[in-house]
Amino acid sequence: MHTKVAAxxxxxxxxxxxxxxxxxxxSxxxxxxxxxxVADGDTGTNLYLTVRAAARSLVLREDQxxxxxxxxxxxxxxQAAMEEARGNSGTLFSVFxxxxxxxxxxxxxxxSTLLSAALNRAQIRAWSALSDPVPGTMLSVMEAAARAAAAVDAGQDGDDSNHALGLALDAAVEAALAAVIHTExxxxxxxxxxxVDAGGVGMLLILDCLRSAVLGEELQSELLDGLHGYDVSDPHIHASMPDDDGVEVMCTISLxxxxxxxxxxxxDEIGESVIMSQVGNGPDAEGNYRWRVHVHVPDAGPAVGIIRSLGEPSQISISELSLPRDPDAVNTGGHER
Structure with missing residues (x-):
């Protein structure tokens, strides 16, 4: 029984x-x-920087x-994560x-009921943010966790106890692990x-951190044992992959x-990995909503031109998809998007 719950x-x-x-x-x-x-070796860096933005937004001043x-x-x-989201994985986590x-x-x-509702809303929104969502990614891990939590909650018949919440969290993490293994x-x-999929493993870690924080238990380090490609310390696997041409364009814009x-x-017509998600809950005085935009394109010019034809973007970032194949450089500097 879970006895240290602080939800x-x-x-x-x-x-x-x-x-x-x-x-x-x-990372x-x-x-x-x-x-x-794309084999650009930056999912860990992107998720870390995005989650860091979320965590640091909650640091309060003394008078708060x-x-x-x-x-x-x-x-x-x-909202803080969305404003500073990096790459596919960071953007999808922000949406989540x-x-x-x-x-x-x-x-x-x-x-348990609220957890189930939150995970379900989050996975649906993440799937819908992508123009062309693909199973076998962190999306599948989000969905598996949500389904498992919902199944436990349904079996608890409205039980709002800490015990029921603990069971739902356990089931969500267990299902997320199975989904990560299945990505391969x-x-x-x-x-x-x-x-296995890097973003999926990152999402598994995030969900286990949720379980740990709520239940007052240690992280389950054994979760990662045996995951293909994860339990070795050889050079970066992506380094042997062909370079990916093109760039990643990200911005925030009111539309x-x-x-x-x-x-x-x-x-969608000119690029891939198109992600668009609303930033904030309501429209401005002119009826426009703020959006975070992400796309992979062969060349930044046409994409930026399309974006500017519809509004005035801010926080524009353009990053090469191909990286120097130096693991040490990736580890220390990351590929910040």
């Missing part, structure tokens, strides 16, 4: 702090097996009262976090390289719903 707003802050530390410790190994959607609303805490963290906050708004304590069979690139749909369609 409040402070636990959510602890969760993201633990996730920042865990991803910092594992090099995650980078090493990052070969999908600690928030008690679980949803408010995660919403603050999610923002969406998970919504069913928790107004609640001061996490329950779902994507040809992973199967050829004999590795009407119609212009947002137009932007997605036009970026």
């Amino acid at each position: 409040n707003a402070l636990a959510m802050k602890r969760w993201l702090g633990k996730a920042e530390t865990a991803l910092g410790n594992h 090099d190994r995650l980078n090493a097996i990052n070969i999908f959607p 009262p600690a928030p008690v609303d679980v949803g408010e805490v995660l919403s603050m963290a999610g 976090l923002c969406a998970a906050a919504e069913p928790l708004a107004g609640h001061t304590r996490l329950t 069979e779902q994507l040809d690139a992973l199967q050829s390289a004999h590795v 009407s719903p119609l212009n947002a749909a137009t932007l997605r369609q036009r970026l």
Whole structure:
């Protein structure tokens, strides 16, 4: 039985702090097996930097009262993560976090039912943020965790006890692990390289950090034992892959719903890995919503031109998809997007 449960707003802050530390410790190994959607060896770095932004947004000034609303805490963290999201994995985690906050708004304590609702909302939003979502990635891990938590909650018949919450968290992490293992069979690139998906492993770590923070238990280090490509310390696996041509373009922009749909369609026509997610909950005075945009394209010029034709972007970043094949350089500097 779980006896140290603390499922409040402070636990959510602890969760993201633990996730920042865990991803910092594992970023090099995650980078090493990052070969999908492009073999650029930066998933660990991108997830770490994005989660770090979320965690640090919750550091309070001395004169600030600690928030008690679980949803408010995660919403603050999610917005900060979205503003500084890096790469596919960081952007999808930001979407996940923002969406998970919504069913928790107004609640001061996490329950099995609320966890189930939050995970389900988060995985649906993450799948829908991508124009062309692919199974065998962190999306599949999010979905598996949500389904497992929902199954446990359904069997508890509305039980809002800490025990029921502990069972749901255990099931979510166990299902996430199974989904990570399954990623290797779902994507040809992973199967050829004999590795599991880097983003999926990162999501597994994040979910185990949630379990640890809420239940007051240690992280389950044995979760990663035996994962293909993860339990070795040889050079970065992505280093043997062909260089990926093109660039990644990211920005934040205010658009009407119609212009947002137009932007997605036009970026789909010229690029891949298109992710668009709303930043914030409501429109401005002109009816525009803020969006975080991510796309891989052969050349930045046309993509930036399309974006600028529809609005005035901010926080534009353009990064080469191909990287120097020096593991030490990746480990120390990362490929910050």
